[in-house]
Amino acid sequence: MTSLLILSFSTLERDPRVQRQIELFAEDYEVTTxxxxxxxxxxxxxxxxxxxxxxxxxxxxxxLTGRYRQAYWAMxxxxxxxxxxxxxxxxxxxxxxxxxxxxxxxxxxAPRRGVHADLHExxxxxxxxxxxxxxxxxxxxxxxxxxxxPQVDSVTTVSPGLAAEYHDQFGVDVEVVTNAAAYExxxxxxxxxxxxxxxxxxxxxxxxxxxxIDALRGAPDGVTLDLMLVPSEPGYIDALRERAADLPAVRFxxxxxxxxxxxxxxxxxxSIVVFPATTFNLEHSLPNKLFEAVQARTAVLVGPSPDxxxxxxxxxxxxxxxGADADALRSALATMTPEDxxxxxxxxxxxxxxxxxxxxxxxxxxxxxxxxxxx
Numbered sequence: 001m002t003s004l005l006i007l008s009f010s011t012l013e014r015d016p017r018v019q020r021q022i023e024l025f026a027e028d029y030e031v032t033t034x035x036x037x038x039x040x041x042x043x044x045x046x047x048x049x050x051x052x053x054x055x056x057x058x059x060x061x062x063x064l065t066g067r068y069r070q071a072y073w074a075m076x077x078x079x080x081x082x083x084x085x086x087x088x089x090x091x092x093x094x095x096x097x098x099x100x101x102x103x104x105x106x107x108x109x110a111p112r113r114g115v116h117a118d119l120h121e122x123x124x125x126x127x128x129x130x131x132x133x134x135x136x137x138x139x140x141x142x143x144x145x146x147x148x149x150p151q152v153d154s155v156t157t158v159s160p161g162l163a164a165e166y167h168d169q170f171g172v173d174v175e176v177v178t179n180a181a182a183y184e185x186x187x188x189x190x191x192x193x194x195x196x197x198x199x200x201x202x203x204x205x206x207x208x209x210x211x212x213i214d215a216l217r218g219a220p221d222g223v224t225l226d227l228m229l230v231p232s233e234p235g236y237i238d239a240l241r242e243r244a245a246d247l248p249a250v251r252f253x254x255x256x257x258x259x260x261x262x263x264x265x266x267x268x269x270x271s272i273v274v275f276p277a278t279t280f281n282l283e284h285s286l287p288n289k290l291f292e293a294v295q296a297r298t299a300v301l302v303g304p305s306p307d308x309x310x311x312x313x314x315x316x317x318x319x320x321x322x323g324a325d326a327d328a329l330r331s332a333l334a335t336m337t338p339e340d341x342x343x344x345x346x347x348x349x350x351x352x353x354x355x356x357x358x359x360x361x362x363x364x365x366x367x368x369x370x371x372x373x374x375x
Contacts, residue, residue: 002113002372004029005088007106008098009055009077012040016258016288017120017158017179018098024361025096025368032092034081047084053077055101056137063136068143072104081105094371096364099123100141103148114153114371118177118364122162124169125280129206145170154367159307161284177363180291183356184262188297188345191269191338195223198268198298200261200289203229203237206278213244214326219333226268228253265289265296269341274303276324286311293317294355299344301332315355316347 004025008018012035019040025031026043033039039046053076057063062071072078082105093113097106100123106115123141127133149155149170156177157163163174199212209227216225227250229237237252244250256264265271271293277283286307293300300318302308309320319336321328353359 001028001030003032003091003093004096004368005032005034005085005092005094005109005111006044006096006098007033007081007102008035009049009101010035010098011037012046013037015098017118020357020361021096021098021118021364024364029094029368032088034085049077049080049084053080057140060136063140066139068140069104071140072144078105082108085109094368096368097152100144100148103144103152107148107151113374115151116364116367116371117149117152117155119155119157119162119166119174121281122157122165122284128279153371156363156367159284159286160310161307162281165280165284175363175367178286178291178355178360179288180355180357180360181262181288181295183353183358184295186266186295186297188342188349189266189269191341191345193222193338195270195336195338195341196268197223197225197270197272197301198228198265199225199272199274200228200255200265200292201230201287202232203240204232205236206276207282208276208278208324209240210243211276211324211326212272212274212329213240213247213250215329215333216244216247216249217326217330219249219330223333223336224249224251225272226251226253228255228264230255262292262295265292265298268296268298269338269345270299270301270318270336271296272301272329273308274301274321274324274329275305276303277305291355291357294348294352297345297348297352299341299348301329303328311355315351316344317351318344 012018022041026041031044033044034047036049055077057071059071059074090110092111095106095109095111095115097103097117099120149172155172155174157174163176166174273290275282284307302312303321303324312318312320321332
């Protein structure tokens with residue numbers, strides 16, 4: 001069997017995208033995984049990195065003076081991986097490197113048949129809303145992309161907008177593998193008197209979640225909104241609760257385990273997936289929650305984010321708002337009918353197989369098969 005090392009500086013059992021890679025390749029490849037946390041799959045060999053190590057550069061003297069190579073190899077997680085993987089240099093057939101922070105390590109491993117890079121974000125602009133990150137980390141990220149991407153054998157990322165930017169800035173061809181959810185066999189639930197809206201996800205201020213709450217002010221009767229948020233920034237969820245205190249149609253719900261998420265989304269009629277273009281990655285996101293809504297057979301409301309808008313229009317699974325603000329959402333709610341929602345749900349049902357993980361991950365299968373055959 002072809003040997004494959006899957007490398008990620010994440011907790012593998014809690015990383016849905018990496019889990020899909022592992023499940024896809026565990027049967028047909030001799031898989032070794034490297035990352036944080038325990039063994040993520042019974043069919044792989046796992047090399048666990050120490051949980052206290054970090055994969056972000058912290059050496060100010062190296063970053064300020066542009067010594068990015070030294071900054072990279074000084075990171076504690078990189079040092080630990082270097083020590084752990086030293087005996088595997090030149091011994092693996094293929095390395096699947098997740099995100100740009102694994103690329104120098106992957107190339108150092110010198111796999112016999114090549115390196116495939118899977119990029120979960122557009123790394124040079126990942127946290128561009130943070131000034132210190134723009135000053136110190138962004139140039140370092142550009143250095144990794146500029147020096148490493150031309151050396152890898154194939155690249156995938158999560159959306160067409162990110163793929164185009166990687167191509168334009170670094171001259172590499174990039175295929176899209178979306179963050180699709182696994183296919184589920186279910187039927188759309190008819191929309192009844194009340195149209196139930198849901199937003200799920202991480203609670204970050206740059207996502208402007210307050211706009212969803214404000215949209216319910218003056219919205220028609222018979223529309224409710226539930227927010228199921230994962231804490232990220234101290235005090236932000238409390239601030240949202242306070243903002244919604246006078247709106248009985250808005251309710252906060254505790255997050256559910258990932259394995260229960262699609263079933264939970266299926267209780268609702270419309271999933272709101274609206275992000276303002278506060279960062280490049282948000283503007284061009286195709287988030288998990290969009291695909292979870294499709295498998296739940298709910299409709300979606302998305303903002304004018306180009307990648308989401310294109311997908312929604314192509315498959316007819318919901319409505320694209322004119323803006324990502326409260327007024328645009330309120331206007332859509334004013335004209336939305338249960339009949340509209342039922343039509344979008346039927347379209348989600350029709351698109352569920354094409355937009356499932358099982359269909360989307362074929363991009364990874366093709367990329368690695370090319371490497372395996374070339375060797």
